[in-house]
Amino acid sequence: MESKTVWAITTARQAATFLASLALTFVGLTAITFFISRLTKIDPVLAVVGDKASKEVYDQTFLALGLDKPLIVQYVLYLKRVLSGEFGISVLTSQPVLSDLLRVFPATFELATIAIVIGVIIGVPAGVWAGARKGRWPDHVIRIVGLFGYSVPVFWLGLVGLFFFYGKLGWVSGTGRLDVFYDDIVTTRTGVILIDAAIEGEWDIFRNAFSHLILPATILGYFSLAYIARMTRSFMIDQLAQEYVIAARVKGRSFWGAVWRHAFPNIMVPLITVVGLSYASLLEGAVLTETVFAWPGLGLYITRALFNSDMNAVLGGTILVGTIFVGINLFSDFLYRIFDPRVSAG
Numbered sequence: 145m146e147s148k149t150v151w152a153i154t155t156a157r158q159a160a161t162f163l164a165s166l167a168l169t170f171v172g173l174t175a176i177t178f179f180i181s182r183l184t185k186i187d188p189v190l191a192v193v194g195d196k197a198s199k200e201v202y203d204q205t206f207l208a209l210g211l212d213k214p215l216i217v218q219y220v221l222y223l224k225r226v227l228s229g230e231f232g233i234s235v236l237t238s239q240p241v242l243s244d245l246l247r248v249f250p251a252t253f254e255l256a257t258i259a260i261v262i263g264v265i266i267g268v269p270a271g272v273w274a275g276a277r278k279g280r281w282p283d284h285v286i287r288i289v290g291l292f293g294y295s296v297p298v299f300w301l302g303l304v305g306l307f308f309f310y311g312k313l314g315w316v317s318g319t320g321r322l323d324v325f326y327d328d329i330v331t332t333r334t335g336v337i338l339i340d341a342a343i344e345g346e347w348d349i350f351r352n353a354f355s356h357l358i359l360p361a362t363i364l365g366y367f368s369l370a371y372i373a374r375m376t377r378s379f380m381i382d383q384l385a386q387e388y389v390i391a392a393r394v395k396g397r398s399f400w401g402a403v404w405r406h407a408f409p410n411i412m413v414p415l416i417t418v419v420g421l422s423y424a425s426l427l428e429g430a431v432l433t434e435t436v437f438a439w440p441g442l443g444l445y446i447t448r449a450l451f452n453s454d455m456n457a458v459l460g461g462t463i464l465v466g467t468i469f470v471g472i473n474l475f476s477d478f479l480y481r482i483f484d485p486r487v488s489a490g
Contacts, residue, residue: 159478166474173466174226178219181455226463232456236449241460244445249464250335251321252434252441255361256426262365263372264419270369271376276403278381286373293370298363302436305359317355319438326352360437364430368422375418379411386410420476424469 189205197205210218225231231241274286309315317323321337326349330340338357341350383389384407392402431443438444442461449457 166471169470169474170467171223173470174223174463175219177459177462177466178222179215181459182215182218184455231460231463234449234457235454236452236457241456244457245442245460245464247335248440248442248445251439252427252430252443254336254338255357255364255430255434255439255441256423258357258361259364259368259426260419260423262362263368263422266365267369267372268376268415271373272380272403272408274373274377275380275384276400278377283377286377290370290374293367297432298367299432299436301363301366302360302433305363306436309359316359317352319356319436321353321356321440322349323352323356360433360439364426364433368426371422372415372418376411376415379414380407383407383410416479417473417476420472420479424472427465427468427472 189202189209189211206212210221213221229242231245233239234241234244237244270286270289274283277283306318310318330337330344330346330349333340333343337353338350341347341353380403384403386407389402389406392406393399397405427442430439430441431447433439434441434443435447442465446458446461446465448454449461
């Protein structure tokens with residue numbers, strides 16, 4: 145009973161530490177984002193009223209935006225608005241930024257989730273195989289494939305993929321999430337087209353959406369795969385050199401039995417952090433992929449906002465991206481501490 149109480153107290157402390165870290169990181173993220181936006185040469189007033197507005201309109205907007213107040217006061221007021229879900233109005237869409245973010249984020253979530261599934265399903269076994277066959281041909285092949293994934297620019301690979309698999313072979317659909325013919329047929333419930341189409345039984349739309357999704361998701365998944373495979377290989381090499389694996393072999397356990405039954409369970413905990421980092425990177429780093437494939441997600445939204453000096457949208461999107469990235473990383477660290485007794489004890 146006492147051990148359960150101690151575990152509960154430890155878990156509660158870890159949860160409190162996690163929430164405090166998340167709050168402090170969020171404040172730091174919003175502060176950095178806000179002050180950098182104020183240091184840019186983009187005039188937030190002109191972004192709202194346009195360069196043909198009269199001086200009277202300009203001055204009224206200047207005061208309405210609170211730009212006459214000290215920067216620290218402006219930041220505090222901005223933080224209060226953000227905490228209440230108010231990111232301002234987008235100049236580009238004339239809609240509340242929060243509404244825009246809720247509209248575009250499911251597309252990025254859909255793309256990144258399929259990509260991380262591809263990365264984990266292929267990357268983890270590949271990393272285990274490479275680590276178990278260190279210095280042999282499987283190891284060399286997997287390392288070369290991973291190195292290629294790190295070295296090739298994602299936009300170039302996206303353009304090449306579109307040229308061959310869509311333009312030449314016709315195996316997949318082109319840019320966007322759906323063909324124009326299927327637009328606005330399925331009711332938006334979750335924002336994820338595959339799920340919404342499946343709910344309504346629109347399997348033609350489901351297949352069309354999947355055909356649009358598979359190429360950008362595979363390209364993103366390839367970059368995720370390279371990172372996951374490399375880290376899994378490193379973890380596996382370290383574990384296979386441990387005495388408990390050697391003891392298992394001496395007791396008659398087969399080599400692959402020692403790999404999967406003894407070594408692999410011990411790399412699961414650090415793999416949580418690796419997969420979390422990779423997934424967060426996909427959610428915040430799909431800008432080039434979304435641009436190449438005209439994928440109407442968060443990355444494309446922020447890119448267009450930057451080109452149009454839409455600072456409310458840029459700030460809102462950046463804060464959302466940063467919050468997701470930090471939140472996933474902190475949550476991964478939290479799980480790491482929960483499932484690894486050595487970390488919890490420390």
